[in-house]
Amino acid sequence: MLMIARIRLILYSILILILLFLIYQAIVPFGKIIYNVSFCDNSFFISKLKPKERVGEINKLGCTQKIIGEPVYFNLNTQRTFNEAKLTLTYRDDGGNNIIELGLQADKQKNYFLKPLENKIVDSLSWNKIEQDGVVLLQREQKFKSIDEFLINIPPREEILTYQYNLTPRQKIASYSPSTQLTTINQPLRGAYQFYTYVKNEPLDFNLTFSDLNINQGADDVKIVVYYQNKPITEKTLPDARGGEEGRQKTSAGDFNLNLSDLQEGFYKIAVNANDDVITEKISTAQKIASFINRIWLANNNNEGAATLFSDAPEVTISTLNAASLQTVLVNKQELIIPETYRQFSLPTRQNKSEIKIAKSDVIISGAGVFSFADNSLYNPDYKKMTKASDVDAEKVNYIITTYSPAQTTGEWKTKTVSFDLTNAFRYENNYNFMISAPGLIADDGAEDYVEIKNIKIELKGKTLLEKIKENLKFQISNVKSMSKSKI
Structure with a gap:
């Protein structure tokens, strides 16, 4: 009996320790915690990648998973809010994905704050490079000796590409x-x-x-x-x-x-x-x-006449959810065939202005630029943004300004850490939502392209439990004082 009691005590102690550990993991009393997961793990905090149609089977030997279509999503479940998240991804790819990005859901409209993991277009250039306070200026031929000099004497818009950098738009x-x-x-x-x-x-x-x-x-x-x-x-x-x-x-x-x-x-x-x-x-x-930004959905108008649009996007992407809207779109007289629903089809333009002729409505048109329904109403105050289809030679680009820095490479695996401000991030049912994007990566397209994820590490920082208690008490006292004044 004494032995059984000891075994029970040990088991209860282990159970209590596990429970206390889980409570600590959820409450995070000191305001800092790290969650680390591979794809062989079942984590309460970091979910599996979804939707399942865009990911391959988990490789049990290496505990990795391939993304075969983009975007894919995963949730971070926390029982409290935090101020900052540092995400570290270890990954590799087939080499055909020009841009790979990680995003945090910003609002209920499902807009995302995107941060770069890898940009092969930038990585491949051997241009003159200037770095200053986290900003990088690449010049085909050196004309500026500093980024400040570049910003004071901005070259013509057509010669500049931006990537993850907000260059002040033209004002007039x-x-x-x-x-x-x-x-x-x-x-x-x-x-x-x-x-x-x-x-x-x-x-x-x-x-x-x-x-x-x-x-x-x-x-x-x-x-x-x-x-x-x-x-x-x-x-x-x-x-x-x-x-x-x-x-x-x-x-x-x-x-x-x-x-x-x-x-x-x-x-x-x-x-x-x-x-x-x-x-x-x-x-x-x-x-x-009236220049529409990045995306418009031409609603179904029973196909009463064709629509003509103008755009400065370097690549035009079109999709439809309606089988009756499958068609061939003309982009600068080049055919862009839309043969399937629920899939995006793209055509690079690499022109400062393109004409898009659409025969049937109920299509979604998107691109890194603006769209208009009249030639003379097209005007974009923003500078051109780099996309997966950007060709700096064909587009006669001489300058690239960015905050991007390359990932660290160990053999064939790459590791990159990006930070997100969580103070105003969208949070639903105790979850922050993240996205991994590799534009052009399409599931079931016959290509053997992929992004393979080995590990996801998330470091969270926020207020301590004591700071939260003090903050709550201060808020309650303020409410009591406000109620007292209103009664007087």
Whole structure:
């Protein structure tokens, strides 16, 4: 009996230690912790890669897993919030992925903050290199002796590529004059989008007509935000009059007039935040410029006529969810065939302006640039961004400015650490969501390309448990004082 009691005591002690360890791992009382996982592990904190259609089977011998289609996602489950995450990935690839990036979900619209793991285009260049405070300037032929000199004397836009660096956009158009007529975009757009416009001695004037497909549950509110120099200057909401009741019948959602006067000259960005139930039936404006940023979804208009767009994107990507919209798109008279649904098809343009002719609607068009429905309304204040298809020789690029640094290499394996600010990151049901992206990596395309992950290590930093308790007490005391004052 004494022996059995001792065994029970030992087992209970082990159980208590395991429980205390798990509690420590979840609460993290000192504000710092490291989670480290390989693909042979079953971790409560770091999930498996998903969706399963884009990853291969786990290699049990090396405890690795191949990504065969992008993007893939994994979650970090934490029972408390943190301020910073340092992620270290050990990986290798087949050599055909020009750009590999790691991202953190920024908001519920599933936008991601992307950080570079590898950029083979930059790595392959033997250009003159200047480094300063984490910024790298590459020059085909050395003209500038410092990055400060480059920023003061910016070369022509066409000669510059940026990668993971926000070069200050151009602020004004020297020869701009306001439009003398009203312009109407009759091509319906689905879901959210953003576009640039320009104001000089005129009001900012847009009228948008919306409808609601009433397919998904929940309210289909539309929020419109106007930005000037990346700062919001006005925000308005068009509420869903149906209150979230969905009858699967398309209904009018009303008109929205945006009229702002006495504005400074320059570029303004307008963001229309809406879910995929919302259709912008038409846009009427007195502005000359309306350049849609990175992505637009041409909504189904029963294919009443073809659409022509103009773009400065170095690569045009098109996809559709609708089998009736499979087609051949002409990009600068080159054929881009869309033979399947739910897959993206791309064509490099490497031109400063391209013409895109689309025969059928209900397609999603994307690229690292802007799109417009008229040649004279296309204007991009941002500098060109490097993509997987960038060709510095064909595009006559002479300068690249970036914050990218190469990964460390040990044999055929590479290791890279990137940091993310978690203070304003999106967090849902105790999870931070991360993404691994390798543009051009497509599952089931017959190519034997991949990115193979060996290890994921996450180092978290945040407030200690004592600091959180003090912060909470301070908040409660402040609330009590506010309630007392309101009663007086």
